[in-house]
Amino acid sequence: MTKVPVYFMPGLAASSAIFERIRLDEAVFEIHLLEWEIPLKKETLYSYAKRMASKIKEEDVVLVGVSFGGVLVQEMAVFLKVRKLIIISSVKTNLEVPLRMKIIKSTKAYKLVPTTLLQNIDILNNFSFGNAVKQRLKLYEKFLSVRHKYYLEWAIEQMILWDRTKPDKSVIHIHGDADEVFPIKNIKDCIAVKGGTHIMILSKYRWLNENLPKIILKE
Numbered sequence: 073m074t075k076v077p078v079y080f081m082p083g084l085a086a087s088s089a090i091f092e093r094i095r096l097d098e099a100v101f102e103i104h105l106l107e108w109e110i111p112l113k114k115e116t117l118y119s120y121a122k123r124m125a126s127k128i129k130e131e132d133v134v135l136v137g138v139s140f141g142g143v144l145v146q147e148m149a150v151f152l153k154v155r156k157l158i159i160i161s162s163v164k165t166n167l168e169v170p171l172r173m174k175i176i177k178s179t180k181a182y183k184l185v186p187t188t189l190l191q192n193i194d195i196l197n198n199f200s201f202g203n204a205v206k207q208r209l210k211l212y213e214k215f216l217s218v219r220h221k222y223y224l225e226w227a228i229e230q231m232i233l234w235d236r237t238k239p240d241k242s243v244i245h246i247h248g249d250a251d252e253v254f255p256i257k258n259i260k261d262c263i264a265v266k267g268g269t270h271i272m273i274l275s276k277y278r279w280l281n282e283n284l285p286k287i288i289l290k291e
Contacts, residue, residue, distance in 0.1 A: 075102040076155070076288060077130045081148075082108070083139030083161070083273075084227050085218045090138065093277035096285060104128075106141075108218045108227075117230045121147035128152055134288050137162060138273050139253070140231050146240055156288050160246045160280075161254065161270050164239035168258045177232045244287060246280075248272040263287075 078101050080091045088105035096103060106127070111120055125148040132155040137145030142162025149157050163169055218224075239261075248268020249256050256264060263283075268276045 073100075076100060076134060077102045077104060077128075077132075078134040078136060078288065079104045079106055079128060079145075081106045081124075081135070081137040081141035081145050083141050084231065085224060086138070086141075087218060090271075090273050093274060093281075094284070095281050100285070101288070108223065110220050110223050111226045115226070117144070117147055117234070120144070120230075122151050124148055125151035134158065136160065136284075139270065140227060143231060143234055146236070146243065149240065149242075154242070156244060157240065157242050158244045158246065158284075158287065161248060161251055161268075161272055162245070163254055163259070164243050164245060164261075165236045166234050167237060168254065168260070170253075170255055170258060173232060246287075248276065 078096065080088065080094070080103065082088055082090050085108070088107055091105060094103075106124065109124070115123075121144055124144065128148075131153040133152060134156045135145040135149060135152070135154055136158045137143070138160045139162050142159030145157065145159065146164070245259065245262035246265060247254070247256055247259050247262040248265045248270070250267055251270045251272075253270040256262070265272060265276055265279055268279075273280070
């Protein structure tokens, strides 16, 4: 039996370590973990998606993208023969982003985001107080490992300025009903996961391990 190739794309600034709890039957699925690359100077999202898609040589692949990675796999699908296109904790169009992101877009406030904070999580650790804050920073340090300044500025800008207004009908959208980044009230046509937050790829891995195979193999 030919295995189903499944490519996972992490969220903004995240490494593929965010998928460490995802387990798919290795007799059925062949898992590939994609990583963010530093964009070329003035590279468009379209060109970046084409470059990332060129790494995939198989046909009938499954693309799974989380958050901004979900946006990217939708753009990558233009260049590939895709069996299933799955996004988690993401959006299908710019109409699904929250009002605050629309305001940031209209005021160009995204240019003011202090990307140096993400680059220097160790510095934040030195000045944080309380175990809860320190635990969260440890999570950030482990999973948000892509801290190149140009990448961060580029990725934030591409997310805010994403211009897709019509959803790809083939997208399967999995979304937590407690997502604080992309509130589910703005999301249409999704598989809602009770209690799922924006990091449900980590917190709801049991649900995903049980249901992803069914979603992928469903005709």
